[in-house]
Amino acid sequence: MNKGIVAAAAAVVFMAGIGVGYTAKPGPSPVMYHDKPNQEAGKALLDVALLQAEDGSWERIGVGRVYYLGGFKAEGQRIFDELLAGKHDDGDAYRIARVYREAGEWEKAKPLFERYLAANPQEAKDLAEVGAYYLLDGDRAAAERLFDRSFAADREEMWATLSTAGAYLGVQPQQ
Structure with a gap:
């Protein structure tokens, strides 16, 4: 009887572990960045960060910023375009404008800043x-x-x- 309880408990723990494995957010792994060229390591980690960001606009803008400024401009722009095309907070446009400004793209930043200031x-x-x-x-x-x-x-x-x-x-x- 004791062995049966232990086996049942082990099965419950095993199944719970599987459930946790399926619902856990992705995370970085050393194989993504150890002994990899900087661009490759950064891109692999950014891909994970984007999954971790889920639907958070601030988080997605943060990931988009690093893509945009880190040499993966098209990927960053895609994130910004998706956010601005949907329902978004005024602050989202402001944060994206900051990225364009930081990238030296003042003409691209200006209309977003102006739109934000008109609303605020x-x-x-x-x-x-x-x-x-x-x-x-x-x-x-x-x-x-x-x-x-x-x-x-x-x-x-x-x-x-x-x-x-x-x-x-x-x-x-x-x-």
Whole structure:
């Protein structure tokens, strides 16, 4: 009788383990990156990260950012296009615009930033950050209009003041 209980318990534990194996999220494995060229290792890990991100927009944008900036631009763009084509938060467009800005693609970033600011006209920190990008890109008049709007929305927002000061000194806003 004791052996029967042990066998039944072992079967339950085994089946539970199988169930966990089928529902567990994928994870990185050393075979993905040990002794692999950097591009190959990065791509393998990004593919796993995308599966781990599931449907989270912030997470998918994070993965898309690394694809985009890491040499797999088409894969990153596909993620951004999918997110922007569906129902998405205003902040998603803002985060994607930051990636384009970071990639040196200001003309691609600008319309996304403008769309975000039109929908969020009182976000002092964001107004100042985008203003800083304009100033750093050489458009002082547009930058100062955004700085004015930022300080009108909230004169006590330290991050807005910091982004503005940094832009005049050639320092990118902290993200």
